[in-house]
Amino acid sequence: MQTRPILSTLRHHKLTAGLLMLQVAFTLAIVCNVMHMIVGRIERIGVPTGIAENELATIPSTAIDKAANHRAQLAADLATLRAVPGVRAAAAVSYSLPLNRNEDTQGICPSKEALDRAIQRNSIDGSGCMEPSIYDGTLGLVDTLGLHLVEGRDFQQGDYVADGKPVVAIVTRALAQHLYPGKPALGQSMYDGDRFIRVVGIVDSLLRPELRTPGVDNDSMILPQAPDGASARYVLRSAPQDRQRVLAAATAALWKVNPNRIINPARVQTYSQIRAAYFQRDTTMIGLLIASALGLLFVTALGIAGLANFWVQQRTRSIGIRRAIGATHHDILRYFQDENFLIVTAGVVPGVLLAIGLNLLLMTRYELPRLPLWYLPIGALVLWVLGQLSVLSPALRAAAVPPVVATRSV
Amino acid sequence: MFGYYLDLALHGLKRNRALTALMVLAIALGIGASMTTLTVLHVLAGDPLPGRSGSLYYPQIDPRDSLGYVPGKTEPLDQLSWIDGMNLLQARRADRQALMTGGNVAIQPDHSTLDPFYESARYTTVDFFAMFGVPFKYGHAWGEADDAAHARVAVISSQLNDKLFGGGDSTGKPLRLSGAMFRVVGVIGDWNPNPHFYDLNRKSYNENEGVYLPLSTSQDLGMTHDGGVDCWGNGGGGNTPDHNSPCVWLQFWVQLDSPAKVAAYEAFLVGYSRQQKELGRFGRPPNIKLRDVMQWLDYNQVVPDDVRLQNGLAFGFLLVCLVNTVGLMLAKFLRRSGELGVRRALGASKRSLFAQLLIEAGVVGLVGGIGGLLLALVGLWLVRRQPASYAALAHLDPTMLLATFLLALGASLLAGLLPAWRACQIAPALQLKSN
Numbered sequence: 092m093q094t095r096p097i098l099s100t101l102r103h104h105k106l107t108a109g110l111l112m113l114q115v116a117f118t119l120a121i122v123c124n125v126m127h128m129i130v131g132r133i134e135r136i137g138v139p140t141g142i143a144e145n146e147l148a149t150i151p152s153t154a155i156d157k158a159a160n161h162r163a164q165l166a167a168d169l170a171t172l173r174a175v176p177g178v179r180a181a182a183a184v185s186y187s188l189p190l191n192r193n194e195d196t197q198g199i200c201p202s203k204e205a206l207d208r209a210i211q212r213n214s215i216d217g218s219g220c221m222e223p224s225i226y227d228g229t230l231g232l233v234d235t236l237g238l239h240l241v242e243g244r245d246f247q248q249g250d251y252v253a254d255g256k257p258v259v260a261i262v263t264r265a266l267a268q269h270l271y272p273g274k275p276a277l278g279q280s281m282y283d284g285d286r287f288i289r290v291v292g293i294v295d296s297l298l299r300p301e302l303r304t305p306g307v308d309n310d311s312m313i314l315p316q317a318p319d320g321a322s323a324r325y326v327l328r329s330a331p332q333d334r335q336r337v338l339a340a341a342t343a344a345l346w347k348v349n350p351n352r353i354i355n356p357a358r359v360q361t362y363s364q365i366r367a368a369y370f371q372r373d374t375t376m377i378g379l380l381i382a383s384a385l386g387l388l389f390v391t392a393l394g395i396a397g398l399a400n401f402w403v404q405q406r407t408r409s410i411g412i413r414r415a416i417g418a419t420h421h422d423i424l425r426y427f428q429d430e431n432f433l434i435v436t437a438g439v440v441p442g443v444l445l446a447i448g449l450n451l452l453l454m455t456r457y458e459l460p461r462l463p464l465w466y467l468p469i470g471a472l473v474l475w476v477l478g479q480l481s482v483l484s485p486a487l488r489a490a491a492v493p494p495v496v497a498t499r500s501v
Numbered sequence: 502m503f504g505y506y507l508d509l510a511l512h513g514l515k516r517n518r519a520l521t522a523l524m525v526l527a528i529a530l531g532i533g534a535s536m537t538t539l540t541v542l543h544v545l546a547g548d549p550l551p552g553r554s555g556s557l558y559y560p561q562i563d564p565r566d567s568l569g570y571v572p573g574k575t576e577p578l579d580q581l582s583w584i585d586g587m588n589l590l591q592a593r594r595a596d597r598q599a600l601m602t603g604g605n606v607a608i609q610p611d612h613s614t615l616d617p618f619y620e621s622a623r624y625t626t627v628d629f630f631a632m633f634g635v636p637f638k639y640g641h642a643w644g645e646a647d648d649a650a651h652a653r654v655a656v657i658s659s660q661l662n663d664k665l666f667g668g669g670d671s672t673g674k675p676l677r678l679s680g681a682m683f684r685v686v687g688v689i690g691d692w693n694p695n696p697h698f699y700d701l702n703r704k705s706y707n708e709n710e711g712v713y714l715p716l717s718t719s720q721d722l723g724m725t726h727d728g729g730v731d732c733w734g735n736g737g738g739g740n741t742p743d744h745n746s747p748c749v750w751l752q753f754w755v756q757l758d759s760p761a762k763v764a765a766y767e768a769f770l771v772g773y774s775r776q777q778k779e780l781g782r783f784g785r786p787p788n789i790k791l792r793d794v795m796q797w798l799d800y801n802q803v804v805p806d807d808v809r810l811q812n813g814l815a816f817g818f819l820l821v822c823l824v825n826t827v828g829l830m831l832a833k834f835l836r837r838s839g840e841l842g843v844r845r846a847l848g849a850s851k852r853s854l855f856a857q858l859l860i861e862a863g864v865v866g867l868v869g870g871i872g873g874l875l876l877a878l879v880g881l882w883l884v885r886r887q888p889a890s891y892a893a894l895a896h897l898d899p900t901m902l903l904a905t906f907l908l909a910l911g912a913s914l915l916a917g918l919l920p921a922w923r924a925c926q927i928a929p930a931l932q933l934k935s936n
Contacts, residue, residue: 106923107835110828114821121817155607155617155680157723210568353607353617368888375887376807383534383814387821390527394825397523401832457806 097430104402108434111398115438115474118391120445123470124453125384127462132377136370138308140189141263141296143237145331146179147362148338149188152345153322153353164349165323169229171348172325175341177333182235182326184228185318188362189298190369195225199312201270203282221307223266224299227316228326233261233294235328243277243292250291250315257315261292265309288314334361388473392481399427399485410489411496420490427486428479435478439471446470502853503860510861517833521865524829528869528916531822532909533876538812540877540901541884544894545706545804549694553634554794558755558763560589561792562774564747565733566784577788578731579801580702580749583742585777590626594769595755596762597632601625602751603700603728604719606712609677610665620661620711621703621727622678624719630656632756633699638662640672640687643715651717656687661711678712681722689713695894696803698794700752702729705803706891726750767791805891819912826865826916834858834924845929858921859914866913870906877905 101108152168154161165183172181186193200206200220209218226232233245241264250259260281267276267290280287297311318324325345329337338359345354360368367374403410410423450462514521548554563570563577564585581589586600606622629635630642639662643654655676662671676683697708714724732748742748757763767789774787792800834841841854877897884895897905 106919107828107831110824110831114824114828117817117821117824121814121821125814153607153619155609157680353619355619371888372805372807375889376811379811380814383818386530386534387818390530390818390822390825393523393527394828397520397829398832401520401836405836457810 093426093429094433097426097433101430101433107398107402108437111395111434112438112441114391114394115435115478116440116442116445118387119439119442119470119474120449121387122384122473123446123466124449124462125380125387126470127450127466128459129377129380129384131460132373132380135302136373136377138298138302139296140298140366141238141294141309142189142362143328144362144366146237146328146334147235148327148329148334149324149358149360149362149365150327150338150342150345151186151322151324151355151358154349155321155351155353157321159321159351161319161321161323162317165229165317167348168323168325168345171344172327172341175327175337175344177329177337178327178341179330180231180235180328182229182232183318183323184226184232184326185316185320186322186324187224187226187300188324188326188365189300190302191365192301192369194300196222197225197283198222199270199288200282201279206282206284219270221266221269221310223262223310223312224301226297226311226313227318228313229317230315232313232326233292235326236297237328238297239295241293241295243290245292246313246315251317252315256286258286258288259291259315260288261294261313262290263297263309263311264293264295265307266312267293269307269310388477391474392477395431395478396481396485399431399482400488403427403485403489406489407492407496410492411494411499414492414494415497423492424486424490427482427489431478431482431486432475435474439474442474443467443471506853506857506860507864509857510864513833513837513861514864517836520829520833524826524833524865525869525872527822527825527829528866528909528913529872529876531819532870532873532905532912533880535812535815535819536873536877536897536901536905536908537880537884538808538815539904540881540897541808541891541895542804542812543898543901544896545696545808545891546798547695548795549696549698549798550633550794554698556756556758557632557794558595558757558766558791559794559797560753560755560766560770561790562770562783563785563788564749564777564783568784570785570788572786572788575785575788577790578749580729580731581751581753582747582749583744583751584782586751586753588773589753592769592773594766596758597628597756598753599626599629599632600716600751600753601629601699602716602726603703603710605725605727606678606714607680608661608665608712609680611675611677615664621708622712622714622719622724623700623710624714624716624724626716628756629713629754632754633694635692636690638688638690639670640685643686648715648717651721652715653681653683653718654686654715655683656689656713657685658689658709658711659691660709662688678714679722679724683714695891696798698798698803699754700728701798701801701803703727704890707893708890720744763791823912823916826913827919830862830865830917831920831923834920838924838927841924841927842929842931845927851925854925855921858924859917862913862917862921863910865917866910867906869913870909873909874902874905 154164169181169183172178187195198220200209205219209220230246230248230251233240246261250257262276270276270281271279276290277293278290280289296309299308299311302308327337327341338361342354342359413423446467447462453459454461561577561579562585564582590598590600602624604622604624605619607617608620609617627642627645627648638659642656643652647654655678662668666674671685671688674685676685693709695707696705697703728750730742730748730750732742732746742750755766757766770789770791771787774783774789777783778786844854881895881897885892
């Protein structure tokens, strides 16, 4: 590359070259951070829930008559649902399911001493106590949801106590490790402030109804407890392609058993719909972020092409002279490409600093994670390629200038 | 002179159409993106009750035990417990006051064509309607006597009235709510404050209740509570706490018409907290806040972070578009060095050249503004198609329309300053010689 003549030419166009540089720098800074946000959101919406997502569907039902025997109704409803063709398993939960935003949490400690520590410190942090999401449901919930039991056993009929609170629980592997680091959690007794709850089983994972931070998103606990009020949410498992048909048939069957209830049609959903609704904002944001990154690159490409065009027109005469004294097509083409490369490079350097600065700002204002440094060379590469692509057409036009132009007066 | 400059500007813009089109496109894209997000932000951060919000206040007190209390730092609770709510309501120290909470009621229509359905409800004392300036289409609010008598009366929204009674005057008609018979006393007209400032525990936007009942009646009938519940100490849990448990779940709004009354009310809250501490109910020294509507919305950060982020992103985009326009404009003006040199040589001052070039920039800005407006309309249409709760509110109002053109014009003039200045520095003799 012949840098000297290019630099001395650019010295006459300081302002224009500077502006181009500035534009490259801004674009790099924004595009790097936008890419980072896109990747973050994509990771977020891909989080596994631990349940058989594409085989599940739910129907919420609330009895209008408050005095009715809800327990008997629940048993009758479940029997009806299991008889619907296509239903492989059915269970009822009070309201919580992963990612459905209906959350019930409770402080739970690995031992009574840990609770005393928490009270002493006036905070749950550092005491060993955790704040898991609490799930409940009828017998057969673990199978219906398709949870993967890695240790211990599933609930049995005897675990369901008629009155009072259950004394056993199934926890996720994450919660087990957080409560009892380095120890086997199975068989341990957790303490919740007024009773001990024994861990009888450990499932691989079960995501919370509402996400917090990735470290504690899988801290969940299932209690053997059937919904005891007027409302219940039925969970049906079927073949993925059967779900819509099963939902319609099951709703009709429920109406038939007892019409004195409210079933909100907007909440009769497959699990995929629950998941899509939870991440709807993120999906929108991903679309917007991609659109804005492409828009920025487009505008920058237009700017580069526009200015390169201007320079070619302005220098037609000197190009003609160069051609007349022996420069080839190729030399002229290379000249403009090299010039563009230099300008973009000069913009990349402040751009990298701006990108880091912008990331620091976003980290404090929007709690975004730190920008991994390898985004920067990728962003720079994108801009180099973009620069070369947008300068290509003007540069080809320059290379096509015939030497005879040198002999003309204008 | 202006007409002549405009003529010159249009002539100049026609000279290099590709560059002009690029500049207009860059400005239109930048303006379109930033106006779309700015309009959404403007709608979301708007005043829910213009004219009234300045005199509405939300008293907060702190009835918790002393555990975890950091003087000056710990914020008081966001809601009230039943006992405190009743005490403050009955003290009647404000011009108007209303104690309320949210809920869901099952509506069982008489005619069998409609299945029973849930409707969100507001259980409130009667000042709600007068204090928030709720307009009535038919009938009126219930009276204070109804609050005291736990009367089975209801006010419904016009949407619910359309659904149940075909939009006619339904006052006096019976309505079965969660198994109990009520009488409709009023139908609310067009009233939909956004954000839903008086209870932010549910959706913050586009959440208008269909049914309004006296708070006392809702408690008699044990109607379902829906909203935030925050308990402390050995408080019970559950979504519908009983009246004696140490849980907060009620909202309390007061109207205070003068600064003196605001100060007096603050003093009253301090006094109340102190008295309750002496009685042993409160474990903390007086910790109160009295925020008005806008302060309350600000404290609760109702505008979603994503919307702010989008707005920042759009303005970053506008910045790049502007830098782009500056570069293109510079190229365009410098290309005309010859022409400018001739005009200088013929006696035009630097100032008049500068003015001429800025007018050219302004024309680019106006055309770009029109393009940006069209893009913003498309952008807002796309926003409205989103399922987010605030989506339906995203409309361009006259203020934002004006802002679009001001932004476009300002941005293009700003972008034109540097190129115009640079073009005026050309020595006329040099230009005349070289050509």
